[in-house]
Amino acid sequence: MVVESATPLQFEGEEHVQVYDSSEWAERGFCSRCGTHLFYRLKQGGFYAVPVGLLDNQDNWTFSLQVFIEEKPAFYCFANDTQTLTGKELVAQFSAE
Template identity: 55%
Template sequence: MPATTQHTGSCLCGAVTLSVEVATDAVAACHCSLCRRWGGGPLLALEGASSIDLVGEHNVTVYPSSEWAERGFCRHCGTHLFYRLKSGEHHAVPVGLVDQGHGWHFATQIFIDEKPSYYDFANDTHDMTGDQVFAAFNGEDQ
């Protein structure tokens, strides 16, 4: 895979289009209670997008979902557009927004300690608890 790849997509109604640059083809699942409440299940996302360009940004509503993060969605159709740390150094984009047949690889599951028992993924992934995720963002060794 090249150093970075560019992917484009849009919300359901087309009011917002986005272009995202990623350095990996890895997809992560977040099982935290907020992501599950936001979308009805785990968030499957491209983690660490190096740049996100939005067209129609005036149609984006940003909701501060915690002390450290916020979520963006289309104010017309409700499509989930991104999750980002308020500090700006981390973005996650739902892979379904930009999936146009690219060879994505399911690599990581985070907040695995919050995953409910009624579903499991069969993929062999790197699994991290919530504490491990926060430690990684704080630069602590695992």
């Protein structure tokens, strides 16, 4: 579960944040001390995906999108309706930018 952000992030202990070039259009951030995944961001366009568990205030989020839906195990189901995207649809959105 991630929260989207259009602005750069600030982390306590930022000197330990490292970035991995994970694709042509995106990077992943992690802590160099413990290995915790911190974010996924687009190289262009100002999009950050932050694991919701890293944030202090988790009360006012709306669960609205599931991606890679074709890879979802049959036993895995959420009660609320959301928008869904296949992996191919998601990648097409990023590579079109």
